[in-house]
Amino acid sequence: MKSLNLLISDSEFDQLGLDKNSMSFSELIEIVGKKITKQALEKSIQLAEKYGLSNMTMEEIDEEINAHRNAKSNS
Template sequence: MKSINLQITDFEFNQLGLNKNTLTFSELIEIIGKKITKQTLEKSIKLADKSGLSKISMEEINDEIKAHRNAKSNS
């Protein structure tokens, strides 16, 4: 087994929610992946709010999907 040393600031350590100084590579990848996923979701929510998409109903969403599928199959 090989070891690597990684230095991050206290702020980054806390921001990632780390609670121990020794992690496996898989644990680190999982933690960073969750952080990236959360950031992406937050950005998506902001964009949906900004564009008004967060206010459309499920029925409107389904209608848009049907219209797109119909247009795609008719082309």
């Protein structure tokens, strides 16, 4: 097994919720992946609110999806 040293700031360490100085690469990937997913979700929510999409009903969402699929298949 190989070892890799990675330097990050104290604030990045805290932002990632790390609680130990040694972990496997797969553990780090999982933690970073969750952080990236959370950031993407937060950005999606912001954009939905900005463009008035956050108030759409499931019916309206389904209609939009179907309209897009129909337009795509007809082009």
